[in-house]
Amino acid sequence: MKAILVIADGMADRPVKELDMKTPLEASHKPTLNQLAKTGVCGIIDPISPGRPPGSDTATLALLGYDALKVYSGRGALEALGSGVTVSKGDIAFRCNFATANKDLVVLDRRAGRIATEGAAKLAESLQKIRLEKPVRTSFLFKSTIQHRAVLVLRGPGWSTAISDSDPGEVGERVPEIRPLGKSRNAVLTAKVVNELSSEFRRVLENHPVNRNRIEQGEPPANIILCRSAGTVPQIEPLSKTYRINAACVGATALVKGVCKAAGMELIHVPGATGTFQTDYLAKAKMAAQALEQCDFVLLHVKAPDVASHDRNVRQKIEAIERIDNMLSHLLKNVDISSVCVAVTADHTTSVLTGRHEGDPVPIVIAGSNVRRDDVAEFGERSCAKGGLNRIRGIDLMPLLMNLIGKTRIFGA
Amino acid sequence: MKAILVIADGMADRPVKELDMKTPLEASHKPTLNQLAKTGVCGIIDPISPGRPPGSDTATLALLGYDALKVYSGRGALEALGSGVTVSKGDIAFRCNFATANKDLVVLDRRAGRIATEGAAKLAESLQKIRLEKPVRTSFLFKSTIQHRAVLVLRGPGWSTAISDSDPGEVGERVPEIRPLGKSRNAVLTAKVVNELSSEFRRVLENHPVNRNRIEQGEPPANIILCRSAGTVPQIEPLSKTYRINAACVGATALVKGVCKAAGMELIHVPGATGTFQTDYLAKAKMAAQALEQCDFVLLHVKAPDVASHDRNVRQKIEAIERIDNMLSHLLKNVDISSVCVAVTADHTTSVLTGRHEGDPVPIVIAGSNVRRDDVAEFGERSCAKGGLNRIRGIDLMPLLMNLIGKTRIFGA
Numbered sequence: 001m002k003a004i005l006v007i008a009d010g011m012a013d014r015p016v017k018e019l020d021m022k023t024p025l026e027a028s029h030k031p032t033l034n035q036l037a038k039t040g041v042c043g044i045i046d047p048i049s050p051g052r053p054p055g056s057d058t059a060t061l062a063l064l065g066y067d068a069l070k071v072y073s074g075r076g077a078l079e080a081l082g083s084g085v086t087v088s089k090g091d092i093a094f095r096c097n098f099a100t101a102n103k104d105l106v107v108l109d110r111r112a113g114r115i116a117t118e119g120a121a122k123l124a125e126s127l128q129k130i131r132l133e134k135p136v137r138t139s140f141l142f143k144s145t146i147q148h149r150a151v152l153v154l155r156g157p158g159w160s161t162a163i164s165d166s167d168p169g170e171v172g173e174r175v176p177e178i179r180p181l182g183k184s185r186n187a188v189l190t191a192k193v194v195n196e197l198s199s200e201f202r203r204v205l206e207n208h209p210v211n212r213n214r215i216e217q218g219e220p221p222a223n224i225i226l227c228r229s230a231g232t233v234p235q236i237e238p239l240s241k242t243y244r245i246n247a248a249c250v251g252a253t254a255l256v257k258g259v260c261k262a263a264g265m266e267l268i269h270v271p272g273a274t275g276t277f278q279t280d281y282l283a284k285a286k287m288a289a290q291a292l293e294q295c296d297f298v299l300l301h302v303k304a305p306d307v308a309s310h311d312r313n314v315r316q317k318i319e320a321i322e323r324i325d326n327m328l329s330h331l332l333k334n335v336d337i338s339s340v341c342v343a344v345t346a347d348h349t350t351s352v353l354t355g356r357h358e359g360d361p362v363p364i365v366i367a368g369s370n371v372r373r374d375d376v377a378e379f380g381e382r383s384c385a386k387g388g389l390n391r392i393r394g395i396d397l398m399p400l401l402m403n404l405i406g407k408t409r410i411f412g413a
Numbered sequence: 414m415k416a417i418l419v420i421a422d423g424m425a426d427r428p429v430k431e432l433d434m435k436t437p438l439e440a441s442h443k444p445t446l447n448q449l450a451k452t453g454v455c456g457i458i459d460p461i462s463p464g465r466p467p468g469s470d471t472a473t474l475a476l477l478g479y480d481a482l483k484v485y486s487g488r489g490a491l492e493a494l495g496s497g498v499t500v501s502k503g504d505i506a507f508r509c510n511f512a513t514a515n516k517d518l519v520v521l522d523r524r525a526g527r528i529a530t531e532g533a534a535k536l537a538e539s540l541q542k543i544r545l546e547k548p549v550r551t552s553f554l555f556k557s558t559i560q561h562r563a564v565l566v567l568r569g570p571g572w573s574t575a576i577s578d579s580d581p582g583e584v585g586e587r588v589p590e591i592r593p594l595g596k597s598r599n600a601v602l603t604a605k606v607v608n609e610l611s612s613e614f615r616r617v618l619e620n621h622p623v624n625r626n627r628i629e630q631g632e633p634p635a636n637i638i639l640c641r642s643a644g645t646v647p648q649i650e651p652l653s654k655t656y657r658i659n660a661a662c663v664g665a666t667a668l669v670k671g672v673c674k675a676a677g678m679e680l681i682h683v684p685g686a687t688g689t690f691q692t693d694y695l696a697k698a699k700m701a702a703q704a705l706e707q708c709d710f711v712l713l714h715v716k717a718p719d720v721a722s723h724d725r726n727v728r729q730k731i732e733a734i735e736r737i738d739n740m741l742s743h744l745l746k747n748v749d750i751s752s753v754c755v756a757v758t759a760d761h762t763t764s765v766l767t768g769r770h771e772g773d774p775v776p777i778v779i780a781g782s783n784v785r786r787d788d789v790a791e792f793g794e795r796s797c798a799k800g801g802l803n804r805i806r807g808i809d810l811m812p813l814l815m816n817l818i819g820k821t822r823i824f825g826a
Contacts, residue, residue: 014783014784014785015783015784015785015786021786023785044803048824049809049812050805050809050810050812050813051809051811051812051813051814051815051816051821052812052816052821052824053816053821053822053823053824054823054824054825055823055824055825055826056825056826057825057826058824058825059825068824068825069824072824072825075825075826095826229826255826354819356823357823358816358821359812359813359816359821360785360816381785382785382786382787382801385785385787385801385802385803386799386801390803390804391802391803391804391805
């Protein structure tokens with residue numbers, strides 16, 4: 001037996017007035033999800049704990065069976081890992097944004113107009129050429145990932161993650177200096193180095209041809225790098241050891257890929273998968289089905305519903321869910337359901353009303369020959385709450401799935 | 414968004430034969446509670462954990478989001494705090510009863526005929542005048558609260574809570590000497606001091622005019638003070654810090670007010686609220702609605718159903734529940750439901766059959782614009798068990814409510 005876990009990022013939601021108090025998921029046309037609900041067992045999941053809004057990183061850690069409250073060590077290192085950067089013990093990594101600021105360092109656009117991946121890559125290439133000798137000679141790596149997203153890694157040892165962010169989080173705020181949190185010498189040094197590096201970054205970005213071209217085109221220049229979420233790589237046991245399985249991830253966003261990498265999973269590249277609304281769903285379905293031939297467990301992650309939710313775009317969220325439904329129908333055609341356990345859930349609720357991650361539970365369906373099928377006939381936040389799984393926590397899902405495919409070991413005798 | 418949490422003390426119950434195996438809550442006429450159930454999301458709560466009967470103190474701590482198993486440090490200090498007494502770090506406080514004993518110190522009435530608050534206050538005033546010099550000079554405070562209830566605080570440092578109670582808990586038992594639990598010097602000293610103080614109390618009570626008058630009236634004299642539940646103030650983070658909210662409590666019982674005080678909540682005095690069956694429900698509803706204008710979160714506590722349950726009075730319990738229902742209808746008329754999340758639950762099950770707190774779960778309803786309304790149409794122990802919240806723990810309620818009103822912070826990114 002094998003298992004595939006499909007995570008639709010931020011798919012769960014709250015009732016929306018313009019949808020007659022249905023959620024976007026409830027309002028979607030989703031024959032495949034409903035078919036899974038009919039043939040499987042449903043429930044709701046608190047990714048971390050009731051009411052607690054998780055990030056995609058902590059939620060994915062939990063859904064892979066880890067105790068995120070104990071092992072989570074910051075977004076930066078996970079995003080770096082997921083974009084193919086090696087982050088070793090002692091290194092610290094930051095999640096960065098290409099952003100637009102005015103001369104007074106007031107943020108005008110936290111995503112530099114969601115700059116295209118190609119343009120950001122060219123800028124990153126130039127930033128990597130900087131040599132920093134003061135306050136100490138510093139070995140660093142700066143790499144852009146998707147659109148405005150980038151990672152910065154300081155090669156250790158000697159650094160501290162006990163420092164503040166330079167990302168003010170809001171448009172209209174001034175970019176703050178990074179400060180040490182506490183008085184540790186490493187934290188003081190780390191803050192100094194990142195501040196120095198940030199001002200070198202600004203100097204290079206200011207006159208960069210990519211930005212000159214953006215200004216000519218009327219687009220906001222990516223003239224500043226905002227750093228946040230300094231982190232180290234979580235020290236977790238790989239899934240291969242915990243469950244004696246081969247596991248792979250089919251996904252596009254660096255953050256989720258980083259979590260999977262930290263869990264020792266193989267990262268499968270999908271041409272056309274972008275982590276955006278325009279991602280190639282069918283290519284993902286195909287890759288996931290192929291991966292299942294080699295692996296015991298595949299995580300298939302789709303970012304699109306979360307993007308639509310953050311943009312408060314109800315129609316786009318529904319469309320993303322319907323495309324996922326279509327993706328699932330392709331997946332199921334290429335997977336032998338008699339030997340594969342199929343689970344579909346979301347990593348968290350993202351509200352199209354607030355545009356934020358919320359702490360409401362997410363629906364889950366598990367279909368496969370070993371499940372105790374219940375009488376839920378529709379996949380939705382409320383219908384699944386009546387399912388046979390009742391209400392579980394994110395950390396419980398992986399053991400449940402591994403149990404269904406015979407990969408758990410007895411505790412006791 | 415704001416939230417109000419209504420806690421009906423001991424409202425939950427077990428099936429009762431004389432009610433055709435309905436619970437008192439199920440047998441009540443409760444149109445407002447049913448309306449809330451119809452428009453909200455329901456579930457059941459294990460205040461601490463399944464099967465574990467909580468006190469109102471531990472349950473309220475849990476319902477406010479604290480891990481009672483870790484932070485609970487005895488009833489005495491909470492009751493003292495709630496009756497307006499300052500209890501500092503190092504002080505220990507006792508929950509006391511005015512009781513009636515015979516000459517052999519056998520307890521005849523643990524509540525001295527539920528002596529009136531005024532009479533008890535006069536007695537307490539006299540007890541406070543005692544000066545204790547042996548075995549050590551002791552600074553103490555003795556204060557009556559409601560009816561037979563009182564608090565005793567020994568000003569520290571140097572005391573220990575590792576001592577036994579002088580309250581035998583049962584009528585017909587002899588009042589025991591307080592003993593140190595273990596051999597710590599502080600515990601030995603504390604036991605000696607409280608025993609000495611107790612005998613001074615008896616000496617003063619014996620000839621007190623209030624008691625002479627009670628005997629004349631055929632009422633049991635309050636001639637002994639029973640001490641139990643030595644405690645210190647729990648060291649917990651105030652709600653204002655955890656959730657960045659202003660929080661207030663509308664309630665009358667010292668114990669619950671003490672928990673709220675320890676949680677940094679404002680205590681709102683309600684003229685007419687007594688913590689008894691005769692409490693002024695409508696005054697409480699009005700005060701709670703007013704408090705919501707200033708605060709993000711209000712806890713409205715009603716003691717009456719618990720009192721009726723301890724007295725094993727089924728009819729009175731039903732009447733208390735029906736009065737609470739009426740109180741809620743007034744509350745809802747004065748609260749803008751579109752911007753206020755309304756939750757109603759009990760702190761524990763108190764059985765009218767056993768007269769004791771039991772470990773059965775309690776029903777919960779949460780109504781408000783963000784909730785995923787379910788199809789539960791009646792507020793009761795069994796109907797709510799079919800609700801969209803499923804089964805949660807007490808400690809999870811506060812994060813759930815704070816999530817619904819936008820007061821939680823993301824964990825991760």
